[in-house]
Amino acid sequence: MHRITILGAGAMGSALTTPLIQNGHEVRLWGTEFDSELLTELRANKPHPRLGIHLAPGLQFYDPPDIEAALTDADVVILAITSDGVVSILQRAVPYLRPGQALLMVSKGFGYDATQHIRLLPTLLTAALPPHLRESCPIVAIGGPCKANEVAAGWPTATVYGSENQQALTLCRALLQTENYRLCLTDDVVGLEVAAALKNTYAIALGICIGLEEASKHPWHNLxxxxxxxxxVEMARIAQALGGRSETVTGLAGAGDLEVTATSGRNRVLGERLGRGESIATALATMRRLQQTVEGVAAARYAVELAAQLVNAGQLVTADYPLLSAIQAILSGEAHLVETLSRAALPA
Amino acid sequence: MHRITILGAGAMGSALTTPLIQNGHEVRLWGTEFDSELLTELRANKPHPRLGIHLAPGLQFYDPPDIEAALTDADVVILAITSDGVVSILQRAVPYLRPGQALLMVSKGFGYDATQHIRLLPTLLTAALPPHLRESCPIVAIGGPCKANEVAAGWPTATVYGSENQQALTLCRALLQTENYRLCLTDDVVGLEVAAALKNTYAIALGICIGLEEASKHPWHNLxxxxxxxxxVEMARIAQALGGRSETVTGLAGAGDLEVTATSGRNRVLGERLGRGESIATALATMRRLQQTVEGVAAARYAVELAAQLVNAGQLVTADYPLLSAIQAILSGEAHLVETLSRAALPA
Structure with missing residues (x-):
């Protein structure tokens, strides 16, 4: 039995309590300032508001000020914070971390390093650790394909865990794997993270095809x-330019994650709105009002800038990512959806 | 301008008249004995019954006895016959073929050769040609991902054409490519054909997940x-064992074709019926009554036998294709859908 602390009580952090409790671990769920309502519901034995189900009994809940108590003597820490908040939460946790703890991360995306270069999150997290922890705390990235509500409910799921530390991966499998929650392990953190971040952006384009179908009353399945x-293809090229492997992207972490992300989720919904004819401004305003963050929008901005950095460094050419550029153009107001997407996705 | 003869007036053969007429070619559409009603409608300027749209004007129609007239002086012949009928139709055409004609084939699947070994269709077609044609008529396989009705309507489409004869591929692009119908060319006929045939079988399993969702009222997106x-993964392994390339399967011809096949079509529908709880006997009987051939069912039988041949030859092990075996078990009456599919598709 291990002691696991999850920082962040949102959908994915809370979902992981299901396999962990099933495996008999002591699980602590710490909420950020944004999670207060969630924690109130959970303490009252109500369903998790974002998952729609009751979490397994036996969890311990911690409020924002109690981060030290939540982390004391934890064997493993899971960072389940949105990508724009994960570094600052890690910085809050640092004083209470100890050497050797594995740091698992469900956040996906990009950020800027101190030199204003775009980096994947594992690099930024490593940089945020003081030297004595940087050497000894392995970081494990948790990728897709994985809807949190299905993990929480215990439905069959395969998910990719990535780390350069093989021992940490083996520990993850021992701690988290159940009959229905299965782990694929990889040392290709770059391939995993590129796919995890970018699939949200590309799913917007797939959503557009579904929206076009609703509007035109005929399918756009070939497109x-x-x-x-x-x-x-483009995710694999970007991953390779960053030192990752193509096979990671063509497998579960890329093709599989894109499939599930295009099936449901907010990125698809944004695309559908655009495909039905809403302007990008209207669609984004509506989703903001519904408090639905569309991760693929920020990821597109970062990815286009990252790709430009890679072009400058001679590791990509712009012809390597026409679809990413097309999506960014659409998110910037380009209204000729079919023309823009066809030109980018069909062979020249 | 070229003279193109299409043998078979079904959905895909008829759909290809759209890019061909758009490019200004003389196009002859010959119908088999099964196509008489289709030809009657088309001659009466009615929409194509299976495509739901009017074909482009200027087509010439030929009845079954007129195969010689249909083929005389054709530059290119397109075989658009179901996989179980294509060899016999080719045999009927052979007396009227001439050396150097390119033979394009939209049929997908497997068949037995003279020694009762399972072969891909291009191999069987080559064997059905007399020696003087075998040497001189290049065979081009047309793969996916491609819904015929969208090609017929002129919506954006990317499709893979495969041949070992580069000149024939270049000719295909010159003849068929339009602004919205784009060709990807490959010399990996084996990879293309394995994916084209097997995606139908695997799409049944994806359809099952959709049916499960309808029955259980909760999603099975992760599965x-x-x-x-x-x-x-399995299609790539089978392709490689037969001498094809993994990249063909992870690209448009495999991942792309599986995506579109799982989005719509009869294979998905059969899977949905099973997922909703229908027995395989009931589901197949219903679809037979609706005259809906489910290509993935025959393909599964062939593929399992082919895989066993490859295992005997030391080119595969049974652990290479657990999902194919699981689908064949389900098509043979195995009723524990979730258990059978989870065990096969999730990491061990």
Whole structure:
């Protein structure tokens, strides 16, 4: 039995309590300032508001000021914070971390380092650790394909865990794997994270095809499948330019995650709105009002800038990512959806 | 301008008249004995019954006895016959073929050769040609991802054409490519054909997840994405064992075609019926009554036998294709859908 502290009581952090409790671990769920309502519901034995189900009994809940108590003597810490908040939460946790603890991270995305270069989150997290922890705390990235509500409910799921530390991966499997929650392990953190972050952006384009169908009353399935494939090709190129492997992207972490992300979720919904004819401004305003953050929008901005950095460094050419550029153009107001996407996704 | 003869007036053969007429070619559409009603409608300027749209004007129609007239002086012949009928139609055409004609084939699947070994269709077609044609008529396989009705309507489409004859591929692009119908060319006929045939079988499993969702009122998206990825992995292994390339399967011809096949079509529908709780006997009987051939069912039988041949030859092990075996078990009456698919698609 291990002691696991999850920082962040949102959907994915809370979902992971299901396999952990099932495996008999002591699980502590710490909420950020944004999670107060969630914690109130959970303490009252109500369903998790974002998952729609009751979490397993036996969890311990911690409020924002109690981060030290939540982390004391934890064997493993899981960072389940949105990508724009994860570094600052890690900085709050640092005084209470100890050497050797594995740090698991469900956050996906990009950020700027101190030199204003775009980096993947594992690099930024490592940089945020003081030297004595940086050497000894292995970071494990948790990728897709994985809807949190299904993990919470215990439905069959395969998910990719990535780390350069093989021992940490083996520990993750021992701690988290259940009959229905299965782990694929990889040392290709870059491939995993590129796919995890970028699939949200590409899923917007797939959502557009679904929206076009609703509006035009005829399907755009051929275009959608061309976009699907081009997305995988481009994610693989970007991953390779950063030192990752193509096979990671064509497998569960990329193709699989893109498939599930295009099936449901907010990125698809944004795309559908655009495809039905809403302007990007209206669609984003509506989703903001509904408090639905569309991760693929920020990821597109970061990815286009990252790709430009890679072009400058001679590791990519702009012809390597026409679909990413097309999506960014659409998110910036380009209204010729079919023309823009066709030109980018169909063979020249 | 070229003279193109299409043998078979079904959905895909008829759909290809759209890019061909758009490019200004003389196009002859010959119908088999099964196509008489289709030809009657088309001659009366009615919409194509299976495509739901009017074909482009200027087509010439030929009845079954007129195969010689249909083929005389054709530059290119397109075989658009179901996989179980294509060899016999080719045999009927052989007396009227001439050396150097390119033979394009939209049929997908497997068949037995003279020694009762399972072969891909291009091999069987080559064997059905007399020696003087075998040497001189290049065979081009047309793969996916491609819904015929969208090609017929002129919506954006990317499709893979495969041949070992580079000149024939270049000719295909010159003849068929339009602004919205784009060709990807490959010399990996084996990879293309394995994916084209097997995606139908794997799409049944993806359809099952959709049916499960309808029956259980909760999604099985994580399982579906695990199946999607495992399908690509297994198709790539089978293609490689036959001498094809993994990249063909992870690209447009495999991942792309599986995506579109799981989005719509009869294979998905059969899977949905099973997922909702229908027995395989009931589901197949219903679809037979609706005259809906489910290509993935025959393909599964062939593929399992082919895989066993490859295992005997030391080119595969049974652990390379657990999902194919699981689908065949389900098509043979195995009723524990979730258990059978989870065990096959999730990591061990």
């Amino acid at each position: 959608k499948s061309a976009i699907f494939t081009q997305a995988i | 579906k994405s695990a199946i999607f990825t495992q399908a690509i």
